[in-house]
Amino acid sequence: MKNKRFYLKFALADLGSRPVDEIRAPEILVALRKLEKREKLATAGRVRAVIGEVFRYAIATGRAESDPTGALRGAIKANKPRHQSAITDANRFGDLLRAIDAYEGRGEGVKVALQLMALLYPRPGELRQAEWKEFDLYNATWTIPASRAKMRRDHKKPLPRQAVALLMGLKQWTGTGRFVFPSERTVTRSMSDMAMNTALRSMGFSKDTHVPHGFRTTASTLLNQTGNFSPDAIEAELAHLDRNTVRAAYNRGAYWEERVRMAAWWANECDRIRLGAEVIQLKEKRALS
Numbered sequence: 001m002k003n004k005r006f007y008l009k010f011a012l013a014d015l016g017s018r019p020v021d022e023i024r025a026p027e028i029l030v031a032l033r034k035l036e037k038r039e040k041l042a043t044a045g046r047v048r049a050v051i052g053e054v055f056r057y058a059i060a061t062g063r064a065e066s067d068p069t070g071a072l073r074g075a076i077k078a079n080k081p082r083h084q085s086a087i088t089d090a091n092r093f094g095d096l097l098r099a100i101d102a103y104e105g106r107g108e109g110v111k112v113a114l115q116l117m118a119l120l121y122p123r124p125g126e127l128r129q130a131e132w133k134e135f136d137l138y139n140a141t142w143t144i145p146a147s148r149a150k151m152r153r154d155h156k157k158p159l160p161r162q163a164v165a166l167l168m169g170l171k172q173w174t175g176t177g178r179f180v181f182p183s184e185r186t187v188t189r190s191m192s193d194m195a196m197n198t199a200l201r202s203m204g205f206s207k208d209t210h211v212p213h214g215f216r217t218t219a220s221t222l223l224n225q226t227g228n229f230s231p232d233a234i235e236a237e238l239a240h241l242d243r244n245t246v247r248a249a250y251n252r253g254a255y256w257e258e259r260v261r262m263a264a265w266w267a268n269e270c271d272r273i274r275l276g277a278e279v280i281q282l283k284e285k286r287a288l289s
Contacts (some may be wrong), residue, residue, distance in 0.1 A: 007050040010035060010043065015051075020058045025068035029075055036076045044076055085207060086214030088221040090273050096210060097274040099203040109181045109191060110199045112170050117196070117212055119163045119267050121219040121238070124212040126155075129190040130180040132171070137164050144239075155239045158260040160267035219266060228265065233258040 011031040015023055028051055035044035048069050058064035087093050100114045116127060126144050135142050140159040149155045159167070167180070174182055181191040196212040210218075216238060223234050233255040 004050050004053070007043070007047045008054070010047050011051060020055065021064045023068065025071040028068060029072055032072065032076050041077055048072055084213040084217060085209055085211050086217035086221075087205075087210045088218055090222060091276070093218055093222070094273040094276050096203075096205060097270060099205070101274070103199060103203060105202055106195060106199060107184060108173065109170070110195050112166050113181050113191065114196055114199060114212075115166055116163055117215040118218075118270055119160060119166075120157060120263075121215045122157065123216070123239075124196060125193065128181055128193060128196070131178055132175060132180055135159075135167060135180070137167060137171075140164055149239060156256075157237070158256075158263040160263045162267040162271070163263075222269070223262065223266065229258060229262045230255070233262060237262060 011028065014031040015027060018027070028048070032044045032048060035041070035047065052067055052069035055064055055067040055069060059067065087096055097118060100111065100118065103111045103114070113127060117124065120127070120142070122144065126148055129148055130142070130144075134144065137159070140161075140163075142157045142159055144155040144157065146153045170180065174180060174187075177187045179187070179190045183189040183191055197207070200210060200212070201207070220234060220238060223229055224231060236255045237259050
């Protein structure tokens with residue numbers, strides 16, 4: 001409900017005072033065009049969809065006779081998915097992991113957030129807005145609620161021991177509050193959506209090299225390259241939508257044990273990748289001495 005109100009506010013100035021049964025497609029298009037001009041194409045699409053939900057409810061309750069948003073399909077430019085820059089080479093990923101470990105800016109929370117992004121590869125907003133009540137550190141699980149998960153269903157993730165250790169350490173600092181990663185300004189809000197991006201830029205990783213969302217591509221690429229895990233288990237861990245909802249419901253349970261093993265393997269692999277270049281350099285120095 002909160003998300004829907006957020007989208008409806010974009011149409012409030014143009015439509016808010018009108019009786020729902022008098023609103024026509026051209027009037028809705030006026031509100032959408034304003035977003036289109038600002039290149040907010042994804043938002044415009046979501047606004048149209050939420051307005052459509054309002055009209056369908058109005059029809060069901062006898063307040064309107066039709067949904068004018070159907071006539072607006074294709075009326076504004078389609079949103080083209082953005083390419084999310086990501087490092088997919090293991091050696092370069094090791095450079096990134098070491099840079100994160102050495103990061104000292106903007107507080108410990110941002111550093112831990114990036115370390116967990118590498119280990120767990122959730123969607124950035126899922127981690128940034130995480131609440132302590134979602135974590136069961138004793139059973140090593142994190143349940144992302146449907147209200148925040150992109151697929152609008154609860155998504156349970158296994159936590160490797162490295163992630164549990166990071167969270168246990170952070171809990172000493174933020175565990176008395178609601179958010180795992182509170183804002184620097186107030187504990188009543190979560191970390192800024194730019195905090196991790198800004199940290200990566202300060203480490204020398206440009207937006208064309210790696211972004212927070214890119215950790216998902218990194219993990220997916222390297223996990224698939226190993227051949228050690230089924231593609232379906234990897235997709236389940238990424239919380240990608242399975243169009244066959246019956247199969248999806250079955251797979252979430254069927255792949256759990258494999259996902260637990262995969263989480264542990266990936267965290268250990270991150271440790272190996274992180275140390276790889278340092279170990280090689282040390283061996284080279286010893287050979288030359």
